[in-house]
Amino acid sequence: MNSKLQWLRNTMASLDLQGLIISNPTNIKYLTNIDAEGVLLLTRKENIYITDGRYIEQVHSILTLYDEIIVYNISDVSQEDNENFFMFCENVGFEENYVTYAKYKEFIRKYKINNLVETEHIIEKQRMIKDEEEISNLQKACEITDNCFDYLLIYIKPGMTEKQIANEIEEYYRQRTDGVSFDPIVVSGENTSKPHGVPTDRKILKNDIITIDMGCKVNGYCSDMTRTIFVGSVPEYIKPVYNLVLKNQVQTLEQMKDGVSTRLLSKMVENDFKLNGYDLIHSIGHGVGLDIHEAPYISYKADSQLRENMIVTDEPGIYIPGKFGVRIEDTVQITKFGCISLTKSEKNYIVI
Amino acid sequence: MNSKLQWLRNTMASLDLQGLIISNPTNIKYLTNIDAEGVLLLTRKENIYITDGRYIEQVHSILTLYDEIIVYNISDVSQEDNENFFMFCENVGFEENYVTYAKYKEFIRKYKINNLVETEHIIEKQRMIKDEEEISNLQKACEITDNCFDYLLIYIKPGMTEKQIANEIEEYYRQRTDGVSFDPIVVSGENTSKPHGVPTDRKILKNDIITIDMGCKVNGYCSDMTRTIFVGSVPEYIKPVYNLVLKNQVQTLEQMKDGVSTRLLSKMVENDFKLNGYDLIHSIGHGVGLDIHEAPYISYKADSQLRENMIVTDEPGIYIPGKFGVRIEDTVQITKFGCISLTKSEKNYIVI
Numbered sequence: 001m002n003s004k005l006q007w008l009r010n011t012m013a014s015l016d017l018q019g020l021i022i023s024n025p026t027n028i029k030y031l032t033n034i035d036a037e038g039v040l041l042l043t044r045k046e047n048i049y050i051t052d053g054r055y056i057e058q059v060h061s062i063l064t065l066y067d068e069i070i071v072y073n074i075s076d077v078s079q080e081d082n083e084n085f086f087m088f089c090e091n092v093g094f095e096e097n098y099v100t101y102a103k104y105k106e107f108i109r110k111y112k113i114n115n116l117v118e119t120e121h122i123i124e125k126q127r128m129i130k131d132e133e134e135i136s137n138l139q140k141a142c143e144i145t146d147n148c149f150d151y152l153l154i155y156i157k158p159g160m161t162e163k164q165i166a167n168e169i170e171e172y173y174r175q176r177t178d179g180v181s182f183d184p185i186v187v188s189g190e191n192t193s194k195p196h197g198v199p200t201d202r203k204i205l206k207n208d209i210i211t212i213d214m215g216c217k218v219n220g221y222c223s224d225m226t227r228t229i230f231v232g233s234v235p236e237y238i239k240p241v242y243n244l245v246l247k248n249q250v251q252t253l254e255q256m257k258d259g260v261s262t263r264l265l266s267k268m269v270e271n272d273f274k275l276n277g278y279d280l281i282h283s284i285g286h287g288v289g290l291d292i293h294e295a296p297y298i299s300y301k302a303d304s305q306l307r308e309n310m311i312v313t314d315e316p317g318i319y320i321p322g323k324f325g326v327r328i329e330d331t332v333q334i335t336k337f338g339c340i341s342l343t344k345s346e347k348n349y350i351v352i
Numbered sequence: 353m354n355s356k357l358q359w360l361r362n363t364m365a366s367l368d369l370q371g372l373i374i375s376n377p378t379n380i381k382y383l384t385n386i387d388a389e390g391v392l393l394l395t396r397k398e399n400i401y402i403t404d405g406r407y408i409e410q411v412h413s414i415l416t417l418y419d420e421i422i423v424y425n426i427s428d429v430s431q432e433d434n435e436n437f438f439m440f441c442e443n444v445g446f447e448e449n450y451v452t453y454a455k456y457k458e459f460i461r462k463y464k465i466n467n468l469v470e471t472e473h474i475i476e477k478q479r480m481i482k483d484e485e486e487i488s489n490l491q492k493a494c495e496i497t498d499n500c501f502d503y504l505l506i507y508i509k510p511g512m513t514e515k516q517i518a519n520e521i522e523e524y525y526r527q528r529t530d531g532v533s534f535d536p537i538v539v540s541g542e543n544t545s546k547p548h549g550v551p552t553d554r555k556i557l558k559n560d561i562i563t564i565d566m567g568c569k570v571n572g573y574c575s576d577m578t579r580t581i582f583v584g585s586v587p588e589y590i591k592p593v594y595n596l597v598l599k600n601q602v603q604t605l606e607q608m609k610d611g612v613s614t615r616l617l618s619k620m621v622e623n624d625f626k627l628n629g630y631d632l633i634h635s636i637g638h639g640v641g642l643d644i645h646e647a648p649y650i651s652y653k654a655d656s657q658l659r660e661n662m663i664v665t666d667e668p669g670i671y672i673p674g675k676f677g678v679r680i681e682d683t684v685q686i687t688k689f690g691c692i693s694l695t696k697s698e699k700n701y702i703v704i
Contacts, residue, residue: 094453096452096453096454096457097452097454098452099452099453100448100449100450100451100452100453101446101448101449101451101452101453101456101470102448102449102470104453105448118453118454
C-alpha cells in the first residue's frame with residue numbers, strides 16, 4: 001500500500017476507527033495523487049475510490065498496483081454495495097470541517113453507518129510533515145520563484161502599473177509551472193500599507209516602494225515569497241522599519257527548528273515590534289503544501305510545535321496606514337537542528 | 353427593509369422559522385449586495401451582519417438605511433450578545449447544503465439554539481425568480497457576450513491555438529465587465545466531441561469546426577452562450593447533426609414559458625435525438641444568475657416548472673466520440689406567454 005495511506009491507517013487504528021470517508025479533494029490528491037471528482041473510502045480491508053464515467057480512464061492512468069486502491073464507477077455501485085462497505089465497522093470517521101451537514105446525513109443513510117465520528121483534521125495533521133517527494137516539489141516551486149524574482153528586478157520599470165507586473169508574474173509561472181499558487185500581490189507607494197492589497201492601475205514612480213508577494217505550483221505543491229523593494233533609492237524614513245522587519249525575519253529563521261513553539265516565535269516578534277512602537281497585525285507564518293495556507297499556523301493563537309520536515313513561511317510585516325508597509329517572507333524547511341530557507345532571494349535593501 | 357429580505361421573511365413566516373443564519377456568500381450578496389466575509393443573522397426583530405475589521409468600512413459604504421441591516425464588528429460581539437440573538441426563537445434555519453457539520457455544531461453552541469433546522473434551499477429557490485435590476489444586469493452581460501462573439505468571428509484565423517482564442521475572450525471581458533463567468537471553452541476539430549473540453553495548444557485548421565462556450569459577469573450576474581462555428585465551409589457529414597441540434601434548440605425555445613415542466617422539455621429533446629440515433633448526454637439547461645449554474649435545472653431528473661422571470665439556458669448538444677460535437681446555447685428570460693432570448697447571436701451555419 002502507498003506509504004501515505006499506510007500512515008493514515010496506523011493513525012486510524014490508534015483512534016479506534018475501522019473506516020474513513022474522505023471527500024476533501026486536496027486530501028484525496030495528497031493520499032492518492034488523484035485529481036478528479038469522487039470519494040475515497042477506507043474500509044476494514046480495502047481502499048476504494050468511487051468516481052464517475054468522466055474520470056475512470058484518467059484515474060486508472062494515475063494509480064499503480066502498489067497503491068492498492070480499487071476504483072469503481074459510481075453507476076456500477078448498488079445500494080447493497082454501499083451498505084456493505086462499512087459493515088462490521090464500529091466507528092467510521094469523516095471530515096467534519098469539509099463535509100456539509102446535508103452530506104453528513106446522506107453518508108449515514110447511504111452507507112448505513114451506526115457511528116459516524118469527527119476526526120479533527122486527521123489528514124491535515126499528517127500533511128504537515130512532508131516526505132522526500134513533496135519536499136522536492138516544494139524546492140522546485142521555490143527555485144522557480146527565486147528565478148521569477150530575479151527576472152522581475154530587470155523587468156520592472158517606472159511607468160508600469162501594478163496590474164501589469166502581476167500579469168507578467170502570472171505569465172512567467174504559466175510558462176514554467178502549473179501556474180500561480182495564489183493571485184500575486186503587487187502593491188506600490190501608499191498601497192503597500194495594505195497587507196493583502198490587490199494590484200491596481202497605479203503606475204510605479206521613480207523613488208517608489210513596491211511589495212511583491214507571489215508563488216507558483218509544481219505538481220500541486222505551492223511556493224510563497226514576499227520582498228519589499230525600492231526604485232532609485234531607499235528613503236531614509238523607511239529604513240528603520242525595513243531594518244526591524246528584516247531583523248525579526250532573520251531572527252525567527254534562526255530560532256526555527258524541531259520542537260520550537262509556534263506561539264513563542266510569534267510572541268518574540270510581537271514583543272520586539274512593540275518595543276519599537278509597532279503592532280504585529282497578522283500571523284508570522286503558515287504551513288505550505290498542496291494548499292497555499294495549511295497547518296501549522298504560526299501565531300499567538302495557535303499553540304503547536306514545529307517538527308522536522310514541516311514546510312512553513314516566515315513572514316513578519318509592519319504597516320503604517322496610508323503611508324507604507326514592509327513585509328519579507330521566505331518558505332522554509334524545518335530540520336532537527338535548524339531550518340533551510342527554500343526561497344533564497346536577496347533580503348538586504350533591493351534597489352532597482 | 354429591502355424587498356429581497358422582506359420576501360425571505362415572508363417565506364420564513366410560512367415555514368414557522370423565527371430566525372435564520374445565512375453564511376453562503378452568494379446568498380448574502382444576493383440579499384444585501386455585500387461582498388465580504390461574514391454571517392447574516394435574521395432574528396425576530398433585526399437583520400444583523402457580523403464581519404471583521406477588514407470589511408467594516410466597505411460594508412457600510414454598500415448598505416443604505418433602507419436595507420435595515422445592523423452591522424457589527426465581530427470583535428465587539430460578546431458571548432452574551434450571541435446568546436441573545438435568537439432568544440425566544442423556537443426554530444432557527446440554516447443552509448444545510450453549505451454549512452459544514454463542524455460549523456453546524458458551532459452554531460448550536462455559540463448561539464444556544466434549541467432547534468436548528470434545515471431549510472431546503474430556501475434562498476436558492478427565491479433566487480430563481482429575478483427582479484428588474486437583476487434582469488437588467490443579465491441583459492447587459494448577454495449583450496456584451498454577443499459583442500464578444502461578433503469580435504471573435506473577425507479575430508479567429510487558422511493557425512491560432514484554442515488557448516490563444518480563450519485568452520482573447522478573457523481579455524475582452526476583463527476590459528468591459530467584472531470578467532468571465534467561467535473559464536471559456538474553445539475546442540476545435542475532434543476536441544469538439546468533449547462537452548466540457550479544456551482549450552489546448554491545437555491550432556485551428558482550414559475547414560475546421562470550433563465550439564465556443566463563454567460568458568461574463570456584470571455586477572456579479574452571469575451570461576452563458578455557446579456556438580459551434582465553421583472555418584471555410586460546413587462539412588456535409590456535420591450538417592444533419594447541426595440541423596438536428598438547432599431544430600431542438602429552437603423548438604425548446606418556442607416551448608419555454610411560465611408553467612412548463614422542465615422534465616417535459618428535456619424529454620422532448622431526448623426523444624427527438626433518439627429517433628435520429630443520438631443520445632442526450634447532458635441536461636439541456638440551467639438557471640443563470642449570481643452563479644453560472646443555479647436552480648432550476650432542466651433535465652429528466654428534475655421535475656420543476658418554469659416561472660415568469662426565471663433566467664435559464666437552452667443548450668442541447670450532440671457529441672460523436674473521437675469525431676466532432678455540436679452545441680448551441682442561449683441565455684433566455686421566461687415570460688408569462690413565452691420567452692425572450694437575451695443572447696441574440698446568429699444560429700444558422702456560421703462560416704468564417
